[in-house]
Amino acid sequence: MSKSDCELITELKAVLISQQYSPVVVGNYCAYARGFLDHLTRQNILVTDITEAQVERYLRDAVALFRQRRGRRPGPRWHQIPCAGIHALLRLVQGQWPPAPKATCAADALRFTISNEYETWLHEERGFARPSIDAFLWEARHFLAWQLERCGVEGLMDLSIGDIDRYMDLRALKLTRCSLKSVAERLRSLLRYLHRTGHIATDQSPHIIAPLLYAYEGVPSILKRCQIAAVLKTARTDKTPAGLRDHAILQILATYGLRAGEIRNLRIEDIDWRTEAIRVRHSKAQACSFLPLMDPVGEAVLAYLRSGRPATDAREIFLRTRAPYCKLEKLYSLVRRRLRHAGIKPPGKCGPHIFRHARAVEMLRTSVPLKVIGDLLGHRSTASTAPYLKLATEDLRAIALDVPGMEVLA
Known part of the structure; x- marks a missing residue:
């Protein structure tokens, strides 16, 4: 190993230690990074020029070498350690890994340009929140890659209704009606933008047909008060760092009904212990x-x-329990795991949003005004809060009017 490679490993070790990785993990990561650098030296490849394909090929060869030496395949998760060590090295050297995609042809250059300009437009002109921008941008990139690969740069200007129908048919294969409706809305937005900026000749957005969804047609999962109490009780008995974190998150979900992103973005300074108040940044509003x-x-x-x-x-208050210690990426698996440990199986989805629905229904049943419920949930208007009414089915049944003539039929 050259002197520069030794310096890289020393720097990598210092970075991992500063991120509070355990000594065992630091040793493993550095060992695999050292082996990767030795491989690059033998192949006369600079670490600054490495590509994703070359890394994948090296990891496949490492699996084959493992099998050759030990007479068996490695475990299903074995590759995660060498992969993580090599990626940490490449992030150190290149500043970002995986690297940003590079345009290899005119179609790629056009797709990247449109996507970047569309992202700016969504943020500055439409004022969308970051999660919404990411969703709209993913659909835009996916559609542009699909269309440009089929028809080339010249084919984008002549986009037809048939092209849109084929794309929607392709997306509909694995999506529910609700998800497909969201795809249609995102595609309409993109097509309006493409027409406004002169990338397509005709505005095709009115021709996108989305599935018809009826207001309040589905009743989402909801937890009963006794089920919420059972989940909190089970989580309270877990005194590990993960258990203490999960119990605090579940208490916030059950008490305030916050969105998952609002909990993940809670910061140390958002809790005022002196005045006993908590500041919530509502992600959508x-x-x-x-x-x-x-x-x-x-x-x-x-x-x-x-x-x-x-x-x-x-x-951020709530962090991963393993290095690198950063804020949680999502809460769905956390909530699902805690529900399973408590022996609770909701009939539908089992993510953090069911606590939000349960909190709304509980307030409805105690005659809290709809406006107050909306303020707590972070809604801009009562129209956003109205769908929660469909969950209080027992309350609606109690005040239902008798149908004339039913007593005769009885």
């Missing part, structure tokens, strides 16, 4: 609200901060 810090929530969060949260400079 692009606004903040201040809620009273209820005792069960405060106690659960404080227990996590004292005994569960890793020592780190990150400002």
Whole structure:
């Protein structure tokens, strides 16, 4: 190994230690990174010029070498350690991994240009939140790649209704009606933008036909109060760092009904212990609200901060339990796991949103005004809160009017 390679490994080790990886993980990552650098030296390849395809080929060869030496294939998760070590090295050297895609032809250049300009338009002109921008942008990139690969750069200008129908048929193969309706809305937005900017000759957005969804046609999953209590009780018994974190998150979900993103983005400074208040940044409404810090929530969060949260400079409250310590990417698997441990199986989805629905219904049943419920949930208008009414089916049944003539039929 050359001197520069030794310096790279030393720097990688220092970075991993600063990110609080365990000594065993640091040793494993550095060992696999060292082996990868030796391979590049033998192949006369600069680490700054490495591509994703070359890394994948090296990992396939490593699996074959493992099998040759030990007479068996490695475990299904064995590749994660060498892969993580090599990726950490490449992030150190190149600043980003996987690398940003590079245009290899005119179609790629056009797709990247349109996507970047469309992203700016969604943010500055439409004022969309980041999650919405990501969803619209994914659909745009997917559609542009599909169309440009079929028809080339010249084919985009002559986009036809038949092209749109073929794309929608392709997307419909594995999607529900609700998801397909979202695809149609995102595609309409893209086509309007393409026509406005002169990339297509005719505005084809009115010709996109989406599935018809009826208002309140489906009733989502909802947890009963006894089920929520069971989940909280089960999580409270887990005194591990993950258990303390999960219990605090579940208390917030059950008490305030916040969105998953709003919980993930909670920061240390958002809790005012002196005034017993918590600041919530509503991701969709692009606004903040201040809620009273209820005792069960405060106690659960404080227990996590004292005994569960890793020592780190990150400002988000809830972090991963393994290095690198950063904010959680999602809460769905966390909530699903805790529901399973409590022996609760909702009939439909089992993510964090069912706590939000349960909180809304509970307030409805105690005669809380719809406007107050909407303020707590971070809705801009009562129209956004109205769908939660469909969950209070027992309450609606109690006030239902008798159908004239039914007593005769009885």
